[in-house]
Amino acid sequence: MTTISLATTGAAFFLAIAIGYPLIQWLKARQLGKAISLEGPQTHRVKEGTPTMGGLMIFASVAIVTLATNVVGRESILLPLVGIVVLGLIGLFDDLGTIVGRIQRVLSWRVKVALLTTFSLSAAFVLFYALDVQNVNIPWAGSFAVGPVYIAIAALTILATTTSVAISDGLDSLTGGTLAIAFAAFGVIAVAQEQDFLVRFCFTTLGALAGFLWYNAHPAKIFMGDTGALALGGALALVALMTGHWLLLPVIGIVFVIEALSDIIQIGYFKWSGGKRVFRMAPIHNHFELLGWSEPQIVTRFWIIGMAGAVLGIALALQV
DSSP, X not given: OHHHHHHXXXXXXXXXXXXXXXXXXXXXXXXXXXXOOTTSOGGGGGGTTOBOOTHHHHHHHHHHHHHHHSOTTOGGGHHHHHHHHHHHHHHHHHHHXXXXXXXXXXXOHHHHHHHHHHHHHHHHHIIIIISOOOEXXXXXXXXEEOOTHHHHHHHHHHHHHHHHHHHHTTSTTHHHHHHHHHHHHHHXXXXXXXXXXXXXXXXXXXXXXXXXXXXHSSSOSSOOHXXXXXXXXXHHHHHHHHXXXXXXXXXXXXXXXXXXXXXXXXXXXXXXXXXXXXXXXXXXXXHHHHTTOOHHHHHHHHHXXXXXXXXXXXXXXXTO
């Protein structure tokens, strides 16, 4: 079964490659390029006009391969698949408001949070009532049923992970690479649990992300946008919840945690201190860029941190 899962990785990779080139040309023809915020690092100004919404090639590849190889007899996988599509569409509408020449965002902050919260709660109810998923796996202690409070935990996990991944999307290949590492880690965990359907989904997503990275490598020809970040952040959370190892998400997704915490610390300290800052700019990848680190240098080092977190997370998961 793992052999088939590996085959879907390759299939999703080549499908994403095939979708990517015409998608980039289509976006360019319609001038759907990213507007770069004036508040960001000035070095990012050269990125203005780069096509965004690259998440389309990722969740299209995942959806096609999953529907072809991983649905019959394993309907539970429809939850993360639907999550990718629904959250991807929310991100798509938000990305439309960040196009060069747009004056106003399509989705207000309140509407975006409301939509993400609604999805998170809906997915949590499906996990608990339809799929009977309510366990937490604790290394060296075992697996324990949480009960109805699991609904709140699951919803918060999905919302927090989705938001954290979106915050991390700011440098070429940063989010795509760290997501690929995280999905690979949970794929290995699912192998140990003999959850073949989840293994195949994780490896399929890994392949699609690799195809996206082909075009997102510095200097990027296309950005992931919230179309991809929201979709894959939500899918990652759902995979973690379905393995029961959601406690390990902050370990395996350590880069996302660092990025989100840097934002929270910066905003909180700014308000508390009356205008002072902890970092030169948040999230923290911008801080390092302003310190003089090159973009590829930051991305590579964050990937290394992500790999270390993934290996540690797998090791801990195997202790249950």
